Amino acid sequence: MEHLDLLISATWVLPIEPHAQVLAEHAVAITQGRILAVLPTAEALLRFAPAQHVERPGHVLLPGLVNVHTSAATSLLRGAGLGSGLAGEAARIERLERRWIDAEYVRDGTELALADMLGSGTTCFADVHPYPEVVAQCVSQARMRACIGLPVDEIATAWAASADEALDKGLRLRDEYRADPLISTSLAPRGALRDAMLARLQRIADELELPVVISLAEAVGFSLQRLERLGMLTPLLIAAHLTELAEEELELASERGISIAHCVQAHLGLRMGLCPVAELLANGMNVAIGSGPPAVGSSLDLFAQLRMAALLANGLAGPATAQLSAHDWLKMATLNGARALGLEHEIGSLQAGKWADLCCVDLRRVHSQPLYDPATQLLLASSRDQVSDVWVAGRALLSQGRLTGLDDADLQARAQRWCQRIGSAG
Amino acid sequence: MEHLDLLISATWVLPIEPHAQVLAEHAVAITQGRILAVLPTAEALLRFAPAQHVERPGHVLLPGLVNVHTSAATSLLRGAGLGSGLAGEAARIERLERRWIDAEYVRDGTELALADMLGSGTTCFADVHPYPEVVAQCVSQARMRACIGLPVDEIATAWAASADEALDKGLRLRDEYRADPLISTSLAPRGALRDAMLARLQRIADELELPVVISLAEAVGFSLQRLERLGMLTPLLIAAHLTELAEEELELASERGISIAHCVQAHLGLRMGLCPVAELLANGMNVAIGSGPPAVGSSLDLFAQLRMAALLANGLAGPATAQLSAHDWLKMATLNGARALGLEHEIGSLQAGKWADLCCVDLRRVHSQPLYDPATQLLLASSRDQVSDVWVAGRALLSQGRLTGLDDADLQARAQRWCQRIGSAG
Numbered sequence: 001m002e003h004l005d006l007l008i009s010a011t012w013v014l015p016i017e018p019h020a021q022v023l024a025e026h027a028v029a030i031t032q033g034r035i036l037a038v039l040p041t042a043e044a045l046l047r048f049a050p051a052q053h054v055e056r057p058g059h060v061l062l063p064g065l066v067n068v069h070t071s072a073a074t075s076l077l078r079g080a081g082l083g084s085g086l087a088g089e090a091a092r093i094e095r096l097e098r099r100w101i102d103a104e105y106v107r108d109g110t111e112l113a114l115a116d117m118l119g120s121g122t123t124c125f126a127d128v129h130p131y132p133e134v135v136a137q138c139v140s141q142a143r144m145r146a147c148i149g150l151p152v153d154e155i156a157t158a159w160a161a162s163a164d165e166a167l168d169k170g171l172r173l174r175d176e177y178r179a180d181p182l183i184s185t186s187l188a189p190r191g192a193l194r195d196a197m198l199a200r201l202q203r204i205a206d207e208l209e210l211p212v213v214i215s216l217a218e219a220v221g222f223s224l225q226r227l228e229r230l231g232m233l234t235p236l237l238i239a240a241h242l243t244e245l246a247e248e249e250l251e252l253a254s255e256r257g258i259s260i261a262h263c264v265q266a267h268l269g270l271r272m273g274l275c276p277v278a279e280l281l282a283n284g285m286n287v288a289i290g291s292g293p294p295a296v297g298s299s300l301d302l303f304a305q306l307r308m309a310a311l312l313a314n315g316l317a318g319p320a321t322a323q324l325s326a327h328d329w330l331k332m333a334t335l336n337g338a339r340a341l342g343l344e345h346e347i348g349s350l351q352a353g354k355w356a357d358l359c360c361v362d363l364r365r366v367h368s369q370p371l372y373d374p375a376t377q378l379l380l381a382s383s384r385d386q387v388s389d390v391w392v393a394g395r396a397l398l399s400q401g402r403l404t405g406l407d408d409a410d411l412q413a414r415a416q417r418w419c420q421r422i423g424s425a426g
Numbered sequence: 427m428e429h430l431d432l433l434i435s436a437t438w439v440l441p442i443e444p445h446a447q448v449l450a451e452h453a454v455a456i457t458q459g460r461i462l463a464v465l466p467t468a469e470a471l472l473r474f475a476p477a478q479h480v481e482r483p484g485h486v487l488l489p490g491l492v493n494v495h496t497s498a499a500t501s502l503l504r505g506a507g508l509g510s511g512l513a514g515e516a517a518r519i520e521r522l523e524r525r526w527i528d529a530e531y532v533r534d535g536t537e538l539a540l541a542d543m544l545g546s547g548t549t550c551f552a553d554v555h556p557y558p559e560v561v562a563q564c565v566s567q568a569r570m571r572a573c574i575g576l577p578v579d580e581i582a583t584a585w586a587a588s589a590d591e592a593l594d595k596g597l598r599l600r601d602e603y604r605a606d607p608l609i610s611t612s613l614a615p616r617g618a619l620r621d622a623m624l625a626r627l628q629r630i631a632d633e634l635e636l637p638v639v640i641s642l643a644e645a646v647g648f649s650l651q652r653l654e655r656l657g658m659l660t661p662l663l664i665a666a667h668l669t670e671l672a673e674e675e676l677e678l679a680s681e682r683g684i685s686i687a688h689c690v691q692a693h694l695g696l697r698m699g700l701c702p703v704a705e706l707l708a709n710g711m712n713v714a715i716g717s718g719p720p721a722v723g724s725s726l727d728l729f730a731q732l733r734m735a736a737l738l739a740n741g742l743a744g745p746a747t748a749q750l751s752a753h754d755w756l757k758m759a760t761l762n763g764a765r766a767l768g769l770e771h772e773i774g775s776l777q778a779g780k781w782a783d784l785c786c787v788d789l790r791r792v793h794s795q796p797l798y799d800p801a802t803q804l805l806l807a808s809s810r811d812q813v814s815d816v817w818v819a820g821r822a823l824l825s826q827g828r829l830t831g832l833d834d835a836d837l838q839a840r841a842q843r844w845c846q847r848i849g850s851a852g
Contacts, residue, residue: 078807079798085749086740086806115792268741297737297806300793304809308734311723314512315694323511366541367726367810369838370845372505380512380723381504383730384793385811412795419796 006030006394007050009041010061010360012374016334017349020327022374028061030356033393038350056388058364060374062330063349064123064357064390065302066337069213069240069261069290071129072300073109075116076100076418081295088269088296100422101158106131108414110138113300115406118144120301120384121359123392126238126261126290126341128188128213130159133173136183142405145357145392147341149188149213150174152201163197167204174208181355182393184341186211186238192221195230202232210236211342213261217241217272224249233258238340240290241266243273245280254283259340262332264309265299266292277313277332278324288337301384306333310379326375356394362386432456432820433476435467436487436786438800442760443775446753448800454487456782459819464776482814484790486800488756489775490549490783490816491728492763495639495666495687495716497555498726499535501542502526502844507721514695514722526848527584532557534840536564539726541832544570546727546810547785549818552664552687552716552767554614554639556585559599562609568831571783571818573767575614575639576600578627589623593630600634607781608819610767612637612664618647621656628658636662637768639687643667643698650675659684664766666716667692669699671706680709685766688758690735691725692718703739703758704750714763727810732759736805752801782820788812 009027015038027044029036037044074081077096083089106129117125127135128149139146150170152163160166170187177183187205189198189212205212212232216222216239227233233256240261245253253260262275269292280287291305292298299305310329338348347357361382363369368377368386390398397404435453441464453470455462463470500507503522509515532555543551553561554575565572576596578589586592596613603609613631615624615638631638638658642648642665650668653659659682666687671679679686688701695718706713717731718724725731736755764774773783787808789795794803794812816824823830 076796078796079802080796082802085751086736086802112792112795119792265737268737271741274742297802299807301809308737310512311691311694311734312738315697316700325511364838366538366545366834366837366841369538369841370502370504370506370849371842372845372849376505376508376512376723381725383727383809383811385809408792411792412790415792415795416797419798423796423798 001049002047004029004031004036004048004050006052006054007044007048008054008056008061008358008360009044010056010059012060013038013350014060014062014330014375015350016063016331017351019331020325028350028356028358030394033356033395035350035352035354035356037352054389056360059360059362059388060378061358061360063334063347064359064392065121065333066288066341066348067117067122067125067291067300067302068238068259068288068337068340069263069292070113070125070127070300071293072113072125072127072135073106073129074293074295075113075300076105076109076415076422077295080422082297086297087271090270093295096422101130103131103134105418106134107138108418110135111142111406112411112415113294114138114142114144115403115408115411116300118390118398118403119387120303121361121387121390122300122302123357123359123390124337124341124347126186126213128190130157132170136173136177140180140183142397143182143392143395144397145182145347147184147186147211148173149186151188151190152193152197153190154193155191163193167201184343186213188213198230198232202230205236209342211238211340212236213238213240215240217270224252228252236342241272243267243275245276250279250283254285257286259286259288261290261340262287262309263290263292263298264312265305266296269296269298274312274316276317277309278317281324286336286339287332288340289333302333303382303384307379326373326379329379330375356391358391359387360389362388427475428473430455430457430462430474430476432478432480433470433474434480434482434487434784434786435470436482436485438486439464439776440486440488440756440801441776442489442757443777445757446751454776454782454784456820459782459821461776461778461780461782463778480815482786485786485788485814486804487784487786489760489773490785490818491547491759492714492767492774493543493548493551493717493726493728494664494685494714494763494766495689495718496539496551496553496726497719498539498551498553498561499532499555500719500721501539501726502531502535502841502848503721506848508723512723513697516696519721522848527556529557529560531844532560533564534844536561537568537832538837538841539720540564540568540570541829541834541837542726544816544824544829545813546729547787547813547816548726548728549783549785549816550763550767550773552612552639554616556583558596562599562603566606566609568823569608569818569821570823571608571773573610573612573637574599575612577614577616578619578623579616580619581617589619593627610769612639614639624656624658628656631662635768637664637766638662639664639666641666643696650678654678662768667698669693669701671702676705676709680711683712685712685714687716687766688713688735689716689718689724690738691731692722695722695724700738700742702743703735704743712762712765713758714766715759728759729808729810733805752799752805755805756801782817784817785813786815788814
């Protein structure tokens with residue numbers, strides 16, 4: 001019998017690769033944080049002597065979800081960032097952040113968001129926010145996985161007085177975590193950067209093979225044409241909020257092989273229109289799922305975001321979208337996310353050799369029954385409390401619904417204190 | 427000290443009437459199944475000697491939700507009613523139902539749905555499905571509240587061979603439950619009924635003061651013009667699936683004061699377009715929330731439906747919608763629902779004299795924090811597992827997350843048996 005650190009068996013396993021498979025009564029064998037094999041449970045029990053065997057009858061086991069675009073720390077402004085009615089107001093959020101931001105704010109907001117994400121099945125997220133070193137520290141302590149965006153902005157923030165200072169601080173951070181298997185970094189140009197700085201950032205990104213995350217919301221002053229001119233349309237570009245797209249832009253983006261962060265709730269919250277998911281996929285583009293910032297009323301529950309994206313695409317878009325199956329959507333939230341972050345060889349599917357980043361969902365609920373197809377029920381008829389377990393690199397961060405590291409009550413108490421301070425200041 | 431059957435105190439109470447109030451540290455005093463008073467908890471404890479005091483710190487207490495349009499028994503086809511991709515296919519659902527429907531199917535499907543609804547905060551629903559006597563029996567046994575639609579169709583079903591037989595059976599059912607405070611009835615003309623039968627149904631409805639539920643999905647052959655000609659546009663008409671609406675239709679519907687069942691997930695699932703909620707409300711119409719049938723991939727979780735409706739209306743509609751607050755949406759799912767069913771004097775808000783139909787939601791979760799505004803967090807940032815308690819006429823049907831009457835495991839086992847039978851038959 002082969003030694004094994006951990007065997008996880010479930011009634012259904014969705015490996016994502018190969019595509020659209022539902023493996024009944026299968027198990028994932030894990031050693032040293034990585035997947036050794038995915039195989040029938042009966043076979044696994046004959047072959048391996050696992051130090052720990054986690055059995056999850058009635059559950060579905062799949063790769064942990066990858067959230068390719070958020071600003072975790074803005075969770076402290078959840079509900080405060082909304083204007084009249086329920087629309088997110090970018091100006092209000094910016095005003096509040098400018099007033100309150102410091103290292104403590106970023107730590108409390110980020111940790112609140114980590115608990116939120118782990119509790120709803122996300123194992124890896126891409127963040128963009130000032131004080132990235134605080135975000136990285138929180139993630140590292142929680143032993144979660146993240147791609148930390150290094151924000152570069154001409155506008156002075158409490159964190160950096162200039163684009164040069166931001167870049168300098170960011171690159172030092174990148175060096176610090178270079179050997180950390182859980183933390184990767186990306187470059188995140190923001191606001192009204194000049195061409196010279198953008199070109200410089202792209203040279204650095206090319207050299208260091210870093211992803212570049214850019215919000216293409218029109219107000220921010222980026223356009224595909226400008227990015228093309230600056231050589232920034234590469235397979236490591238993550239374009240967030242790309243909702244309106246002319247035919248020639250679609251062709252260009254598709255030729256260059258950029259990734260798209262589809263953030264459906266943020267697009268609705270900020271009235272950006274809808275992302276033409278089916279058309280993007282039909283053109284061979286890599287569409288991944290992001291939550292957007294919680295401050296705009298957007299949820300960090302990526303299953304909920306995925307469900308909304310699927311129902312919307314189905315209901316409002318053309319016939320091509322109707323052909324997208326539950327498996328197609330689940331792939332967008334896992335493997336496509338990994339690919340967007342340049343991590344497709346490390347995470348995003350249950351393939352031997354990849355990190356054991358997994359989530360497990362209990363389908364034994366009246367609202368998830370009957371189970372004609374576990375993938376469809378998982379997508380359309382489950383809720384965040386059904387996420388029972390989450391592992392990152394083989395380590396349980398959520399176990400039977402409980403966070404193993406973060407202190408739920410303490411996080412809530414800290415959030416309440418911020419709420420009192422920020423809320424009473426108006 | 428006055429005697430009281432039950433006192434429920436919570437950190438926040440949303441009475442719905444008066445509009446947009448958030449009452450901190452309040453309690454609802456209940457006796458003989460009805461609300462006696464809503465008052466500060468401190469005051470209640472001085473005034474009343476309750477037989478039972480349920481304390482819910484960190485929770486929000488509000489009227490139970492009212493689902494004005496569903497076909498509960500189709501929950502047995504959840505996931506089986508979807509075609510290629512994830513679109514609901516009406517023809518497929520009809521084919522499956524014709525093949526499998528009988529009293530046992532309706533009982534198992536309805537009870538599964540009751541558990542689903544109670545577990546997500548719904549205390550009253552309006553149903554339309556063959557075998558309404560079975561639906562009524564299930565509801566009555568569960569001690570939930572429902573408005574049972576009496577389906578009348580020219581097409582023969584296993585339940586009734588003709589419209590005359592359906593009407594006859596339906597009216598007998600209505601007589602049987604006349605004195606039951608939990609069960610009311612409506613007339614539910616379906617399919618291709620002739621004008622003479624529709625006019626006859628409307629005469630009966632007028633005489634007995636029954637609501638009439640009609641699906642206005644174009645395929646079904648009803649139109650506002652036809653209903654107007656037949657005198658069917660009344661304040662007791664519930665128009666489901668009214669998504670496309672010409673200016674003159676809007677005026678007509680508004681003048682007549684009909685109610686609208688907004689079923690956002692069903693509209694998306696069946697590709698019916700979007701309901702112009704803001705325009706309807708601006709024209710003084712009564713917009714209520716329905717789930718639609720679970721068979722089309724639609725959730726019975728009315729909070730989830732409400733959230734999706736709010737995010738969509740906000741994100742895709744005109745500026746008028748932006749002004750709809752969390753309170754406006756919560757009212758649609760409670761008081762407006764009660765009004766649609768002709769029950770606005772009995773349920774739908776926490777007013778003295780009304781039945782004590784309530785639900786309680788625990789906001790002590792990392793993803794519901796911080797709480798700048800409990801109503802907004804309830805609408806945008808809660809999930810079904812946070813529904814802790816549900817009372818119908820003062821009786822606890824869900825207590826600390828557990829159903830008090832229905833047997834969760836048994837319901838799931840029965841659903842699984844149907845899944846095996848229906849699924850293996852293809």
